[in-house]
Amino acid sequence: MATLTVTFFPSGNQAKVVKGTSVLDAARAAGVLLETPCGGEGRCGKCLVRGGVGLDAPATTEKELLGAAKLESGWRLACQARVIGDARITVPPTTLSHEHRIMIEGLDREIAIEPHVRKVALELPSPAGDDPRADLRRVIDALGDVLPSGRLQSLRNLPGILRDSGFHITAVVSGNRLIAVENGDTMDSIYGLAVDIGTTTIVAYLCHLPTGRVLATASDLNSQTQYGDDVISRIRAATSSRDDLADMAQVVKVVINDLIERVCHNADVTPNAIYDIAIVGNTCMTHLLLGVSPEGLGTIPFVPSFRGPQTVSARALGIGVHPDARVYIAPSIGGFVGADTLGLILSTEIDLMDGTNVAVDIGTNGEIVVARNGELLASSTAAGPAFEGARIRHGMRAATGAIDEVSIADDVQCHVIGEGYARGVCGSGLVDAIAELVRVGIIDESGRMAHPGEAKGVPEQVESRVIENQNGVEFVLVPEEISFGGEAVTLTAQDVRETQMAKAAIYGGMNLMLEHIGATSDEVRELLLAGAFGNYIRQESAVAIGLIPSLPNSRIRPVGNAAGVGAKMILLSDSQRRRAENIALQVRHIDLSETEDFYERFADAMALRPLPREH
């Protein structure tokens, strides 16, 4: 009996079956696992799929369970519908078995695994006198709706691989493009990389594409920091020197290639088996990665050179994975609001929430998203890197030796990451320290630090930590005796100023955006805090110094590295990739610095007290 071909979408997996096979069995044969709570007996109605041509007429069971309207729209039950011709079946994510879904760390729901890049094993007929098709045509014909990559390089190995393998190959397909072929059946060996390029830190996640499992994670500092620790200094460097632009493009790739080596080593995977890379980053970072001058970002009205998604080959970009792998750089929203903010929206699903909600990613920049019943505003504040430890006298990232918690009773209690000597203070320690010093009266609401002996009613031990020297007033968090390197870890008056400016930029911006969307901060149902800082910060302290609005704890939720989660979602799911592209077109970008009221709001938000005042 002639075999029929059933193709399942979006995976593109295929099965050859005989006439009369159920779609459920065909799906199994194609490696597409469906939910069948009732065991495929036509009782539960869960194995919903969509198809038309090549299927038999609906059985009575289907009519009863689905109703006429659904049947007319092409919905069928996989366990009941039978294949009677070549068929193309669409499987909605909800019908996929849990084995084909995954929970990504930091995301509290499952997503369906349907990567943009997939493999198809092919046993091709050898050329013959009556079948003299060109090599490329032979492969393309076997793949159905797939086109050649159109790139020169991917053609070069084809003749050799076909003949060495006896025409048994595995095709690698990206979207609807054939990008590579491998010798023999290598279906399981296909990996992807999600990358979050931060201004300060770059994180890479190695994923096994067929299962969506994250096999290894690695992170490192973005070595572009040698050109400046914030995006403004890097834009300036790139604009004034072509060499600096080229060098910044180069160094970020060196870091990424190093991360690739590390994750591949840890997971025992060859980099050559990585066929897809999804990258998120702020607008400046994606420009610099591609070697595109960000000069438009350097002057009002801060226009990027490109905003849409970009796809380049790993070869063209110089990334050390399979040279024909596609590197997908997620779209930006505008100006300084990049693909990382898109990741924040994707992973929090703030676009789908009811009421007014706010998501904030406090990294080197502070990105803010305000959403109200699907309407989205996004903005970036030049908060500066204070919360990542930069421009703070003893500031450092949240690593071993960092003071990450500070509380004051009779004396100052500091918790040090790793429990050893203190080396400095990280963002959460900084916020804690300032909140506690305001509470005990050593710093006033305007941010002024009391001189030695000036503060009243402060425990003596605490009071004695206020010192004055040629730099001005300082507060000793950890004295030199128990500090690493013998230098005291202090908080300076200037540190307080930097922190005030950073938090005022975030709070003031958020406030203005809420107004833009027609809401007040007490209407905020959920405040989602992304980034490492969002995870570690003590919410009470953040509220106390007016960094975030004074909301009940239950309405404040840390969401982890949201940009990284977004990158993983884009890597593992083609529909999330499309969702990201749609969101990028929908979000309204607010340029805060262009907004009339911003400096007033900024000034109002400088005060170190819970905001808004009425709470």
Next chain:
Amino acid sequence: MATLTVTFFPSGNQAKVVKGTSVLDAARAAGVLLETPCGGEGRCGKCLVRGGVGLDAPATTEKELLGAAKLESGWRLACQARVIGDARITVPPTTLSHEHRIMIEGLDREIAIEPHVRKVALELPSPAGDDPRADLRRVIDALGDVLPSGRLQSLRNLPGILRDSGFHITAVVSGNRLIAVENGDTMDSIYGLAVDIGTTTIVAYLCHLPTGRVLATASDLNSQTQYGDDVISRIRAATSSRDDLADMAQVVKVVINDLIERVCHNADVTPNAIYDIAIVGNTCMTHLLLGVSPEGLGTIPFVPSFRGPQTVSARALGIGVHPDARVYIAPSIGGFVGADTLGLILSTEIDLMDGTNVAVDIGTNGEIVVARNGELLASSTAAGPAFEGARIRHGMRAATGAIDEVSIADDVQCHVIGEGYARGVCGSGLVDAIAELVRVGIIDESGRMAHPGEAKGVPEQVESRVIENQNGVEFVLVPEEISFGGEAVTLTAQDVRETQMAKAAIYGGMNLMLEHIGATSDEVRELLLAGAFGNYIRQESAVAIGLIPSLPNSRIRPVGNAAGVGAKMILLSDSQRRRAENIALQVRHIDLSETEDFYERFADAMALRPLPREH
């Protein structure tokens, strides 16, 4: 009054006009010149264009001249139709003024100039607070139906050029893709290159795209000949060594780059202004150019690795023109029948001729096309390079010093190219010499050369030229006294054998193909001879030795370098490019060596006499 935009296709030229302007005036403003024999008075009906939206209702004049059916299909007279909104007008080639058409050397009719690559000058608004579009979007929006190139490199210069030029740029568009931008208005500076890569010779034509003029031509030997003088030896070399494959890809590009330098120098054009390259060549040549192994061509059933058209950037290929120029490699027909044969069909228009017609390109391979009322068969014979002088003891190309004509009366008369000393004999001289020696009886029909004193009734002077030495029998065409370098130019018995095999492959193949299409050689209306050889050969001699069928002279026509003409047509006209792609899909490829009767036909065609015998 608000201005309206009128876009003309296929050129994409635009004009901004006020409401009520005639389409004819709008076309003039857009630089699209139309035929108007009656001076635009609505009398001749020649300025036919097609459009709908944005035009007024047809006037009485149009109704009378065009009729209801044409008007309903959207046809209008440009001189009568008025613009009342943004409009898109299609101009058929026949309506274009002669200034927009060109006669290509070797083609006896005009083609419309509508290159695949064009320039559009743009005066863009600068970014503003209420217009913060990304740089790329700003350019794309101004271009209408054009997409970004999708290639990384083309983004890199964009921000700088926009700002340096005050946002007055010229966009370079290839098909519907933006491939480059230039500072200021550079509309006139856009060039293209047509290249014919032969097994032995490479020819390049530099064309000014807006006018279609050929500004310079240069040719050189294909230096791949160091790996063998025919395609079979090159396939063998490429298959057995990756280094040889890479080296052959490299050396052909060195020749092309050298030709580019020469044509650009001669025409005083910067290579950087070349934005399009159209290449034809046989299947093996296009594989080697792209560095793709031709190994499938080395074994039965001789399948290529790719057959369809390929487009790569000049950067990726390493060709020394503008790096974002597109290199278009025309499609192949199959096996050994390449894009050069497609050029033969394109330029002879044999596909459009009535009755049975044959086109033959005798170069290093012999390509044959047989057409009957639009049905097309094509084949390649392994004729070998005898007619280009290879494998012939004193063979050489048709250059200075080559004997190109031979006639025998009381003695032998040789014409030497350049009128100086003889260096060797080229294809046409070879055919002449053999035809004449058969006529006087020194060579018999089987190809055997008489020994000294053996031939009867031959003039004494001629008879004395037959000599015998350790190599066998030879005939002295030019004695050593008047030869360059003091060595006699002779024709050997082996030379006769080589020529017989080459001509038998061509004649036998043609004969078999005619039979395939259901015709005989005396039904052939026109025999079109392409290639240098086709131009210089004496038809009587070619008929006399049975290289071509014995047809009246009036039915045999030399068509010049048909492959090169085809390349120029593909370069200058997008519709010819599409026509080429359609032809490539329609032509039936006959593999002569797989055809049962071929060796019998080949043997029959060895005889040195007019063929078929009955003529």
